[in-house]
């Protein structure tokens with residue numbers, strides 16, 4: 371079982387559905403999952419590195435924490451508003467995050483030159499903090515007629531041996 375924080379960047383709400391679909395699949399795989407729709411860096415850090423007391427109370431291990439970033443891109447390749455503070459706090463943080471592994475799901479529209487740039491930028495920022503990327507970014511293109519919730523669930527299942 372892994373302890374997973376799903377960190378969501380969304381303006382219009384679509385990415386929230388994708389995150390919740392991932393949560394459902396991860397729960398069915400017996401992971402402990404929390405979804406952060408309004409990501410607060412310090413809160414996420416406290417969930418990622420629980421105190422010994424919290425570990426005992428919740429039977430959660432501190433080992434192998436995982437972040438799943440689920441973000442759309444807005445503006446001209448920018449982070450969604452609800453995600454900007456998290457990204458800024460991450461960049462300014464000097465805590466050792468090298469025990470954190472992560473996956474990124476990007477939601478975007480390929481009619482923009484900056485397709486899924488927010489997902490790419492946050493992935494680079496997380497890697498720069500020493501975190502290990504579990505597998506390459508998964509992107510979904512909303513200009514195509516797809517069901518990103520279903521595809522995200524399939525992607526989680528395909529990668530379940532890595533999580």
Ligand SMILES: Cc1cc2nc3c(=O)[nH]c(=O)nc-3n(C[C@H](O)[C@H](O)[C@H](O)COP(=O)(O)O)c2cc1C
Pocket residue numbers: 379380381382383384385386442443444445446447448450477478479480482484485486487512
């Ligand atoms: C004003 C605006 C700007 C956008 N800019 C980008 C962009 O730069 N790159 C991209 O890949 N998608 C872009 N998109 C597409 C959104 O990422 C896409 O519609 C996504 O599904 C929105 O997710 P959300 O509902 O979680 O906010 C933009 C959409 C809007 C409305």
